[in-house]
Ligand SMILES: Nc1ncnc2c1ncn2[C@@H]1O[C@H](COP(=O)(O)OP(=O)(O)OP(=O)(O)O)[C@@H](O)[C@H]1O
């Protein structure tokens with residue numbers, strides 16, 4: 143399975159400067175970097191954007207997880223590279239890949255360092271309804287549980303003679319029915335008992351819910367945000383008003 | 397006034413043909429520790445759902461009669477309101493631990509109630525101390541053992557400070573040692589907080605040392621209700637096919653052989669006493 147693509151988007155508990163930032167700051171960072179890498183098309187600039195993210199990965203001690211995603215995406219990246227070389231030339235192709243690298247890096251940095259609970263708390267403080275944010279964090283909570291269950295059902299059906307690898311394409315898809323149906327049934331049953339438990343603890347009953355761990359922006363968050371904003375403003379001015387210096391316009395001449 | 401009272405209660409689920417519980421009359425006082433048992437499908441779960449208002453508010457159906465909990469009629473309160481009086485713990489802890497860490501799980505109920513932060517923190521610390529969960533507060537549910545998960549499930553009901561705790565087969569997914577620990581914990585809570593506890597359990601043996609009352613159900617009705625020594629030595633218990641503890645079966649046989657044996661021991665200690673008495 144290409145599960146390792148998701149490795150880069152799975153939170154790891156670590157104590158680093160990046161982890162300690164407010165999720166809203168990190169969201170702004172990811173969006174800001176994405177915006178920059180879309181605004182600019184120049185090879186050198188995209189390279190600078192990408193390279194400036196590498197120290198952040200280092201600070202967050204997340205290089206390993208990041209590498210495993212990139213590995214997982216190798217095929218896709220190679221594909222993009224070739225298609226672009228054929229239609230748009232090498233220079234454009236490399237820019238495109240750099241841009242994709244920056245986007246992946248920015249978002250994996252976000253998901254690697256933001257705990258799902260923090261994320262849902264951030265959403266709540268950004269005025270997203272509690273039930274929505276809670277549903278999201280619960281979905282994350284139950285992924286391993288359901289995965290376990292799928293595995294158990296699979297083993298049970300295989301011990302009764304189910305052969306997943308048998309037959310042609312459509313047959314192989316049909317082979318999954320004896321796994322999917324029980325999984326759906328048991329998930330519905332599970333959902334009802336989860337709902338019973340939520341109901342029994344007053345879920346959604348009162349509008350003035352308390353949030354035990356509210357998020358607070360700290361000095362470091364403001365520092366990062368101001369730096370980011372300055373970087374964006376300066377780049378936009380250089381690009382659209384002053385014009386990029388020739389050095390940054392260099393590209394591969396074919 | 398009893399803490400829980402059922403007056404002629406019957407309930408039929410949604411479009412079911414027959415009653416899940418029928419003509420229930422029941423009074424439970426504060427501080428009781430009760431074992432609720434009976435064969436599969438006899439209505440135990442249905443009965444406790446009536447106490448915290450899941451019936452009729454969550455599970456729809458036809459409810460007859462009246463259930464009074466701490467002076468409130470359950471049909472007139474919400475489940476959320478009742479949750480501060482009645483805590484409930486279900487069989488499968490996986491389905492009750494909805495948060496990504498233990499701390500948040502314990503906070504979940506009080507947060508929903510809008511209780512102030514300092515008070516929530518205080519309650520979490522108290523409960524975590526009592527249930528020995530302090531070292532687990534930042535663990536995710538998946539990192540916990542079955543027994544720990546069930547302890548967290550109990551703790552997350554207790555942070556709402558209920559006076560009644562209902563448990564539906566809390567040890568069904570646990571190994572014997574963890575099961576024993578959970579029951580001992582319930583005993584401690586019963587004694588130290590004067591918490592009223594009702595446990596549904598098939599393994600009666602586990603609870604013999606602790607409960608003061610056994611309620612036995614069959615086909616939606618209560619067929620025996622009283623001290624363990626009365627209920628478990630009754631014909632009804634024999635007939636209903638519940639798993640009567642070996643010690644009791646042994647003494648039943650013994651009593652047939654020896655008319656001098658008059659007491660009904662349910663614990664090993666009582667058994668030893670009874671034997672001592674006849675041999676004197
Ligand atoms: N949610 C439901 N909807 C419809 N019928 C139900 C529902 N829950 C239980 N029943 C039915 O009500 C009756 C009593 O069930 P209940 O779950 O209360 O029994 P129980 O004593 O708890 O059994 P067990 O020991 O198997 O848990 C059964 O006939 C059952 O099929």
Ligand SMILES: [Mg+2]
Pocket residue numbers: 440441442564
């Ligand atoms: Mg039941």
